[in-house]
Amino acid sequence: MFVCGPTVYDYVHLGHARTYLAFDTIVRYLKFLGYKVRYLMNITDVAERIVQRAEQLKRDPFELAREYEVAFLEDMRALGVTEVDRCERASEALPKMIAQVAGLINRGFAYETETGVYFEVQKFPKFGQLSGQNHEELSLRRLELCSSKRNPEDFSLWRKYEKGLAWDSPWGRGRPGWHIEDTAVSMAAFGEAYDIHGGASELIFPHHEAEIAQAESLTGKAPFVRYWLHTGLLNVGGRKMSKSLGNMIRIRDALREHTAAELRFYFATVHYREPMTYSHTGLNDAKRRLNILRKNLTAYSEARTGEDPRTGGASATLAKHESAFKRFMNDDFYTPGALTVLEEFADELGRIGQKVDQHSKANLEAGFRKMANVMGILS
Numbered sequence: 001m002f003v004c005g006p007t008v009y010d011y012v013h014l015g016h017a018r019t020y021l022a023f024d025t026i027v028r029y030l031k032f033l034g035y036k037v038r039y040l041m042n043i044t045d046v047a048e049r050i051v052q053r054a055e056q057l058k059r060d061p062f063e064l065a066r067e068y069e070v071a072f073l074e075d076m077r078a079l080g081v082t083e084v085d086r087c088e089r090a091s092e093a094l095p096k097m098i099a100q101v102a103g104l105i106n107r108g109f110a111y112e113t114e115t116g117v118y119f120e121v122q123k124f125p126k127f128g129q130l131s132g133q134n135h136e137e138l139s140l141r142r143l144e145l146c147s148s149k150r151n152p153e154d155f156s157l158w159r160k161y162e163k164g165l166a167w168d169s170p171w172g173r174g175r176p177g178w179h180i181e182d183t184a185v186s187m188a189a190f191g192e193a194y195d196i197h198g199g200a201s202e203l204i205f206p207h208h209e210a211e212i213a214q215a216e217s218l219t220g221k222a223p224f225v226r227y228w229l230h231t232g233l234l235n236v237g238g239r240k241m242s243k244s245l246g247n248m249i250r251i252r253d254a255l256r257e258h259t260a261a262e263l264r265f266y267f268a269t270v271h272y273r274e275p276m277t278y279s280h281t282g283l284n285d286a287k288r289r290l291n292i293l294r295k296n297l298t299a300y301s302e303a304r305t306g307e308d309p310r311t312g313g314a315s316a317t318l319a320k321h322e323s324a325f326k327r328f329m330n331d332d333f334y335t336p337g338a339l340t341v342l343e344e345f346a347d348e349l350g351r352i353g354q355k356v357d358q359h360s361k362a363n364l365e366a367g368f369r370k371m372a373n374v375m376g377i378l379s
């Protein structure tokens with residue numbers, strides 16, 4: 001599984017938190033089912049936005065990127081994002097990107113101009129399929145304004161820059177395009193095809209369309225990725241939470257007021273693909289529900305055990321809740337349903353604590369915690 005990581009030019013906000021928590025939960029659930037998961041994330045430390053911000057601040061772009069990469073990893077740890085196996089920086093995969101760009105030129109999918117190397121979208125008829133756009137619609141979307149391109153929909157694989165953040169290549173000094181960064185990083189780790197690619201829904205077009213076009217044109221094999229998972233936007237007051245709109249809440253600021261478990265519970269109340277509106281009412285409601293769940297669990301843990309060895313009854317109770325939990329989660333990771341199962345389970349535990357014998361009691365609690373841990377709502 002590969003998920004598009006952040007472009008490290010500023011602090012990450014709750015919109016990012018929602019995305020990375022969703023994928024953390026998805027991996028936890030896959031492991032709960034017994035799958036082995038290799039989860040790779042890239043760190044975009046080569047990008048126009050980093051160069052621009054560094055110029056504004058009169059800073060070195062690499063230093064700036066490292067600083068925000070450290071901040072990002074701190075924020076992820078604070079949220080309890082534990083499942084990423086490896087983060088790979090774009091800047092460390094330059095030879096792989098250059099090899100892919102050269103390969104695309106050799107195979108006739110890309111061409112060089114005085115400003116860079118571009119992918120010729122018309123050569124890849126599937127372009128637009130992931131986002132459900134036809135060729136007419138695509139021709140109206142101008143991806144990158146540049147007069148040297150053959151067609152407005154072509155996107156850059158390499159941009160020529162003499163100075164600043166730049167590397168040597170067969171096409172002179174310059175920087176890779178953003179889309180080829182991720183294709184190079186993920187294919188170097190997983191080969192020609194892999195199972196899951198995730199990211200925010202705003203990345204479907206053009207970023208993920210471009211990734212498919214690059215990879216499948218290079219290998220001649222399809223599909224490049226078996227499942228695409230996209231998280232919905234986090235809105236505030238009817239608009240997307242973003243740095244440019246000035247309505248963002250940094251993760252580190254949110255964590256001063258709310259615990260990671262509270263934020264995880266809150267985000268899990270909406271299916272990851274749906275857009276979500278951030279609100280205090282919603283967050284407070286999630287906190288209230290989490291408190292009740294915890295009180296029930298504490299009451300259960302502290303209750304004196306009964307003499308009645310209802311082991312059979314206890315395992316049936318666990319099986320009932322576990323199958324309901326799986327039914328929701330198997331339906332495209334429907335966390336809102338899974339939360340209600342955990343609440344009902346906790347409620348039942350709160351009522352039966354004094355009735356079960358010690359052995360059953362421990363089993364039930366372990367079973368409950370295993371499911372709650374998928375959602376990350378107890379830590």
Ligand SMILES: [Zn+2]
Pocket residue numbers: 003004005182199203207
């Ligand atoms: Zn990406």
